[in-house]
Amino acid sequence: MSLAEKTCTGFVEVLASKAxxxxxxxxxxxxxxxxxxxxxxxCNLTIGKKKYAEYEPHVKDILKRAGVLxxxxxxxxxxxxxxxxxxxxxxxxxxxxxxxxxIKEETLEKALxxxxxxxxxxxxASYEAIKLHEDLVDKCSKLAISDVGVGVQxxxxxxxxxxxxxxxxxxxxxxxxxxxxVKSEVxxxxxxxxxxxxxxxxxxxKILTK
Amino acid sequence: MSLAEKTCTGFVEVLASKAxxxxxxxxxxxxxxxxxxxxxxxCNLTIGKKKYAEYEPHVKDILKRAGVLxxxxxxxxxxxxxxxxxxxxxxxxxxxxxxxxxIKEETLEKALxxxxxxxxxxxxASYEAIKLHEDLVDKCSKLAISDVGVGVQxxxxxxxxxxxxxxxxxxxxxxxxxxxxVKSEVxxxxxxxxxxxxxxxxxxxKILTK
Numbered sequence: 210m211s212l213a214e215k216t217c218t219g220f221v222e223v224l225a226s227k228a229x230x231x232x233x234x235x236x237x238x239x240x241x242x243x244x245x246x247x248x249x250x251x252c253n254l255t256i257g258k259k260k261y262a263e264y265e266p267h268v269k270d271i272l273k274r275a276g277v278l279x280x281x282x283x284x285x286x287x288x289x290x291x292x293x294x295x296x297x298x299x300x301x302x303x304x305x306x307x308x309x310x311x312i313k314e315e316t317l318e319k320a321l322x323x324x325x326x327x328x329x330x331x332x333x334a335s336y337e338a339i340k341l342h343e344d345l346v347d348k349c350s351k352l353a354i355s356d357v358g359v360g361v362q363x364x365x366x367x368x369x370x371x372x373x374x375x376x377x378x379x380x381x382x383x384x385x386x387x388x389x390x391v392k393s394e395v396x397x398x399x400x401x402x403x404x405x406x407x408x409x410x411x412x413x414x415k416i417l418t419k
Numbered sequence: 420m421s422l423a424e425k426t427c428t429g430f431v432e433v434l435a436s437k438a439x440x441x442x443x444x445x446x447x448x449x450x451x452x453x454x455x456x457x458x459x460x461x462c463n464l465t466i467g468k469k470k471y472a473e474y475e476p477h478v479k480d481i482l483k484r485a486g487v488l489x490x491x492x493x494x495x496x497x498x499x500x501x502x503x504x505x506x507x508x509x510x511x512x513x514x515x516x517x518x519x520x521x522i523k524e525e526t527l528e529k530a531l532x533x534x535x536x537x538x539x540x541x542x543x544a545s546y547e548a549i550k551l552h553e554d555l556v557d558k559c560s561k562l563a564i565s566d567v568g569v570g571v572q573x574x575x576x577x578x579x580x581x582x583x584x585x586x587x588x589x590x591x592x593x594x595x596x597x598x599x600x601v602k603s604e605v606x607x608x609x610x611x612x613x614x615x616x617x618x619x620x621x622x623x624x625k626i627l628t629k
Contacts, residue, residue: 212427213426213427213428214426214427214428215426215427216423216424216425216426216427217422217423217424217425217426217427217430217449217452217493217496218423218424218493220427220453221452221453221456221489221493222456224453224456224457224459224460225455225456225457225459225460225463225485225486225489226459226460226463227460227463227464232460232566233457233565233566233568233569233570236453236454236456236457236569236573237569239427239453240450240453240573240576242427242431243430243431243434243446243449243450244446244576245435246431246432246434246435246446247434247435247443247446249434249435249436250434250435250436250437250442253435253436253437254437275435276435279431279435283427283428283431286427355443355583355584355586355587356442356443358443358579358580358583359443359446359447359576359579359580359583359584360443362575362576362579362580363446363450363576363580365572365576366450366454366569366572366573366575366576369568369569369572369620370568370569370572370573373565373568373569373623373624373627374565374569376565376624376627376628377565377627380627410579413583414583414586417583417586417587417590418586
């Protein structure tokens with residue numbers, strides 16, 4: 210059964226259990242989808258308001274892109290779970306002979322790279338959603354500005370959470386060229402994304418407490 | 420229908436819409452429940468392991484408390500939505516006469532205090548769950564340490580997100596004694612909770628990258 214189709218209560222219950230999936234990667238994907246959805250909500254509360262009419266085409270573009278990212282992030286909950294199974298199997302493989310050991314090592318390396326791919330995708334999607342919030346914060350209804358702040362905080366948790374899941378996979382991967390490639394892709398997004406999320410949040414607080 | 424009983428996909432969809440509920444408060448409660456559940460998962464992956472036997476009674480206590488907080492946070496998704504309805508009604512009341520205005524103002528003040536109560540409760544529950552992670556990080560299976568990091572990041576988003584929802588209600592409340600009481604209750608928890616979450620996260624990163 211799809212994890213994204215579980216009830217919120219059901220998802221939290223299975224997450225809390227010792228079941229192999231969902232884990233931190235799936236949780237990060239869901240929290241990213243929630244953060245992105247808060248941005249969409251703010252778009253929907255801005256569209257149609259006379260006061261923000263000049264921004265409307267732009268806000269509609271943000272909403273459209275956020276809708277795609279939400280679906281992608283929800284799908285990543287299940288993708289992450291599916292990619293964990295081959296890894297879990299590989300860990301259980303025999304090491305009785307030298308030949309067994311070699312096969313296990315190769316299978317493990319492949320499974321680790323596969324398991325790493327979804328957290329990388331969560332980092333990328335969360336980064337893009339943070340950038341949408343950065344764009345939105347100056348163009349949205351001030352009545353909904355707090356939700357932009359909650360949105361970027363959720364996405365900040367998602368991008369950092371996904372990064373932790375990249376790190377744990379990389380820690381066991383042996384292919385140094387692959388590791389460098391993933392690091393060079395992911396690290397600037399995490400650093401920059403966290404920084405932008407903090408800036409957007411500070412802007413929201415300034416508006417709310419002035 | 421209960422929001423916590425919606426599917427994850429369904430929750431994200433209704434959150435993204437312009438529907439009055441759920442909003443940032445409900446999202447914060449759900450993200451708090453997810454963060455707490457990650458702590459529970461780490462407890463469950465630690466209990467029964469010989470290597471951590473000395474911590475087992477303590478970890479079992481953390482798990483028990485986390486289970487209660489998860490249920491409370493899930494319930495707060497719907498509590499927050501229910502408390503928004505009287506506020507939404509109050510905003511729509513007539514101001515035709517001076518008498519009307521006076522009644523509206525009184526109703527609004529009461530509804531704002533009611534709407535403020537759940538975000539305050541989310542701050543308190545998230546703070547407690549962050550403290551559980553602080554306790555857990557030194558006593559849990561190192562194989563699951565990344566999930567403690569994802570957990571505190573979710574709870575950091577939850578406590579800050581809930582605080583934003585306290586602020587928006589307080590901004591419209593007139594009773595200064597009430598405002599001071601809520602601020603003195605909530606602000607130290609948010610400041611301290613964020614600080615502890617960052618410290619726990621730094622500890623996790625240090626373990627993962629050493």
